[in-house]
Amino acid sequence: MTDPVLGTLYGLGVGPGDPELITLKALRILKSVPVLAWPAPLEGESLARSIAAPHLDGHHIEIAIRMPMDVKRFPAQQVYDDAALTIADHLKAGRDVAVLCEGDPFFYGSFMYLFGRLSDQFTVEVVPGVSSLMATAAATGAPLAARNDVLTILPAPLDEDVLIKRLEEIDAAAIIKIGRHLPKLRRALEATGLMDQARYIGHATMGDRQTVCALSDYPHETAPYFSMVLVHRRRDAWINGVGEAAE
């Protein structure tokens, strides 16, 4: 068992963007811990921290974990190694540390890289959060999946032939990590005849910044990293998502 004088590491899901979509539990822990860590780009604001910001009162020690996004083969391991050492020092000194995670910590989140480095030595608690997956469905006004539909979560960085093969078999799909992979994704959707059933959602819970439109109407060649495309094979899913019969 872990020595009780050690601090606890929390992976804290802070939700998809709207600060009001944080849970009571995450808020309680956020307010109680002395140390916060959060991922951020090399320069500029951390999305996770900006979500938590309205709930912060300035008493925290803060650790920025700065990582370039959309850059292939960057030596990310070194950044996580360094962050884990810094966090471990606080935990060894008996200070609890909360890592702020956009959405949910274990849904394709970078928290796993810290979890993998620290969970052998320290007590770790993961606090699940509202994922962008759920936020995008709420924003489109249509169920993500219903009845016995299979729902497939597809990372857009996959190779085009893999995307096509997977899309051919979907009932419903949520495509994540779009970024610079949007042109390839468009080709894969055209190739599988699904473009007309694809919706683009950006900043799902962020009020005026929210974008919800047919993907074919989205005018740009790239998309924010935290955007998503939802696809339903049944066209009527967009209309009322209900079909003719309950289970």
Added chain:
Amino acid sequence: MTDPVLGTLYGLGVGPGDPELITLKALRILKSVPVLAWPAPLEGESLARSIAAPHLDGHHIEIAIRMPMDVKRFPAQQVYDDAALTIADHLKAGRDVAVLCEGDPFFYGSFMYLFGRLSDQFTVEVVPGVSSLMATAAATGAPLAARNDVLTILPAPLDEDVLIKRLEEIDAAAIIKIGRHLPKLRRALEATGLMDQARYIGHATMGDRQTVCALSDYPHETAPYFSMVLVHRRRDAWINGVGEAAE
């Protein structure tokens, strides 16, 4: 546009079980609306209402939507028709109505049946919630999916041959709606060689009632409706979920 004197219908995600995993937004709306509706079995307690119960003060008008679970071809449409009429009466009288939804309203939730009946006439707002999908990953202490893994959500009521075909292609899968379909699911996992990588999770966020074990160690022939099985093809995903390289 909707007449402003009409009430608003809220689909309120109350999270996966722990009442502290409700969001600030859902709690605010819960406290402000005069009317609550919630799904329940024909007899007995509503899970959604029990999650919200610690936050209720007795001022609400409450509508029980009682439905037998695990019964095939029950005339569910009539139950939803009746509930929609009752809810519509409140909305027409200018009273906001919140429908309590376990987890997230649009992740395989029954809220869509009310949404489909009422969203043409009334303003509907869906408040996303922490899904059981995220809660089970937190309970197992391993990422649901990572890097460019494809994550497949599989409803257990699918036919055995469909389950087998889908399982053959997974990187990671979350199997939902298990209930009486557990023996069939076990056969499908054995047939695809994935039984050793399958974990059972019940009552993920419910403290003493939580069950997390290898599916092969789960001793029963059926499972609660709100349980889940997670499967990772890579065995090391259970150990640290990290693999050797960040993206």
